[in-house]
Amino acid sequence: MLNTPRATDTGIAAHDRLYRSLRQQIMHGELAPGQALTLRGLARSYGVSMTPAREALRRLSAEGALTLSASGRVSTPDLSTERIEELATLRALIETELATRALPRAHIALIERLQAINMANAEAAVKRDAVAYIRTNLEFHRTLYLRAQAPAMLAVAETVWLQLGPTMRSLYTRIARSEPPQHHRMIIAALKAGDEPALRLAIRTDVTQGLRHIAT
Amino acid sequence: MLNTPRATDTGIAAHDRLYRSLRQQIMHGELAPGQALTLRGLARSYGVSMTPAREALRRLSAEGALTLSASGRVSTPDLSTERIEELATLRALIETELATRALPRAHIALIERLQAINMANAEAAVKRDAVAYIRTNLEFHRTLYLRAQAPAMLAVAETVWLQLGPTMRSLYTRIARSEPPQHHRMIIAALKAGDEPALRLAIRTDVTQGLRHIAT
DNA sequence: CATGGGCGATTGTGATCACACGGCCGGATC
């Protein structure tokens, strides 16, 4: 079998398909921290050869989504508390800026979409579905930040989310949160009121709230 | 010749050697914006096969240091003014935080090293050596931020520098700056005085100064 | 029962090849 075109070939490169799939799994907290990934294992499960698997893993580890051990073994990161604090600070810095830029452009349709996403998020919380909770939570933030029209800043923010993915999983499955996110309501209220200081505060507390009290 | 070990084998993987070399060239502004790179060309000039070259390019494009065209061609980025503004804002946000964290740890030996680097920087300015200017400029900032003991934040900051590399080159070769950076002196003065607000202001102006007035 | 040595299986790395897509240049046609 030499270079057989895949039946499911969508015209998108195989390494890109792997990359997107893994990236989403990591960002949404579907993988636990410290989980090892192998080239051959990944290649087999996606029905490709080692080459595209290697590229996808290399790309993800360049973004900090995966860590390479000294021997080249790759696994999901198991972050120290110091690093978690740094990433939380980065989230606060970048996302307050993104929210501020989005504020003047936030019209009623956007706020309604945010409320709808927030309902799905609350539902995931009561169901104790950590993955769905993380996914809807990030979707809430991304939907808001897309209005900022700042792709470079959003890309950096998503890189930070990516690094925090496995950590958020272990965090949210551990504390088994059942309360819906009250900070999201504060964000929506500030958007409605056009209150920039309140918005910045709401973003900062929402972003750091879950991550700050890890130093157990 | 199958898998012949290279005579210059230092134990470091070939793709990593390429990565580091290209990364430094891009960050230091040795490559102009829009410069195209080819797998075979790179592999030939480094004496390796296409495989490690591909990995290095993939890694760099994941960090935003290179852009992939639709057909997979890779070249150094030619940034829009909007994107430059975003990256300048990111620099200001992240680097003020890093400087603030470094401030309480900045003792006299660090300040003396910063002054020495700054002299080399001024020398590059009078010589109109854009590459040396960018290199010493970044070394100045990195030396300060290393004291912040925040590797994750520094890594993100360096990613932003990487994206701005070719742009800084074309900027600094165009305006042919001859004056030494006065903002660096403000940074050093604020460090000596332990004045945090002054330090934050100095960092912000230093970082945005060159990039802000691009909107010609 | 704990511990260290050794061997086999597994893994990442790099080279090489086949293939398909795309750009570029030349010539033929109107």
Next chain:
DNA sequence: GATCCGGCCGTGTGATCACAATCGCCCATG
């Protein structure tokens, strides 16, 4: 003379293989 078409060359993509390093397990030894 301008324009369009076709083939060639260069380029990225993915598969496969050889090889070295390393991990893990088992057994022997104290």
